[in-house]
Amino acid sequence: TQLLEQSPQFLSIQEGENLTVYCNSSSVFSSLQWYRQEPGEGPVLLVTVVTGGEVKKLKRLTFQFGDARKDSSLHITAAQPGDTGLYLCAASTSGTYKYIFGTGTRLKVLA
Amino acid sequence: DTAVSQTPKYLVTQMGNDKSIKCEQNLGHDTMYWYKQDSKKFLKIMFSYNNKELIINETVPNRFSPKSPDKAHLNLHINSLELGDSAVYFCASSQAGANYGYTFGSGTRLTVV
Numbered sequence: 291t292q293l294l295e296q297s298p299q300f301l302s303i304q305e306g307e308n309l310t311v312y313c314n315s316s317s318v319f320s321s322l323q324w325y326r327q328e329p330g331e332g333p334v335l336l337v338t339v340v341t342g343g344e345v346k347k348l349k350r351l352t353f354q355f356g357d358a359r360k361d362s363s364l365h366i367t368a369a370q371p372g373d374t375g376l377y378l379c380a381a382s383t384s385g386t387y388k389y390i391f392g393t394g395t396r397l398k399v400l401a
Numbered sequence: 402d403t404a405v406s407q408t409p410k411y412l413v414t415q416m417g418n419d420k421s422i423k424c425e426q427n428l429g430h431d432t433m434y435w436y437k438q439d440s441k442k443f444l445k446i447m448f449s450y451n452n453k454e455l456i457i458n459e460t461v462p463n464r465f466s467p468k469s470p471d472k473a474h475l476n477l478h479i480n481s482l483e484l485g486d487s488a489v490y491f492c493a494s495s496q497a498g499a500n501y502g503y504t505f506g507s508g509t510r511l512t513v514v
């Protein structure tokens with residue numbers, strides 16, 4: 291069974307700090323996505339990465355897909371209270387409609 | 402207009418009852434999904450339909466039956482509800498496979514008492 295482990299599971303930081311969330315697996319994936327979920331809502335897609343070593347930036351968020359396409363990281367610079375939420379990675383093997391989701395990282399940014 | 406809408410938002414029901422959750426998407430996507438999110442926030446796929454054809458059917462009790470009358474709608478019917486069915490159920494859609502990303506509904510919180 292494919293498993294996507296995220297770390298840390300919980301993270302509470304002060305506004306302005308930097309943080310990195312990791313998503314790891316022993317499987318090789320064709321693509322990987324990051325989502326953010328707020329209470330009472332569904333996850334919202336942040337980014338999709340498909341090439342090993344690929345780096346994408348979305349304002350203060352930087353996403354990287356590992357060279358071997360088995361892992362990914364999400365780095366947030368100068369975190370803000372609006373970044374608070376549940377961050378989920380999701381990955382797919384080639385030719386499937388199915389993405390498996392990671393175990394999640396709950397981030398709280400304190401003002 | 403809401404892209405993926407689910408109804409109801411909340412559902413409280415007794416064990417043994419039968420209930421349905423409805424989902425509609427107005428994005429023109431070909432593929433729709435049902436995911437279950439447990440109390441630890443873990444999201445697990447249940448079913449997927451592509452143009453009304455069932456393409457993913459994970460290990461789910463046969464008390465759960467999806468139905469897709471057309472590619473814009475995917476409903477979930479649950480028979481003989483059990484306490485362990487309590488969770489948040491999310492409908493999602495995607496274009497031409499999930500590589501373009503899912504668009505999720507806001508979820509249905511099911512509580513079985």
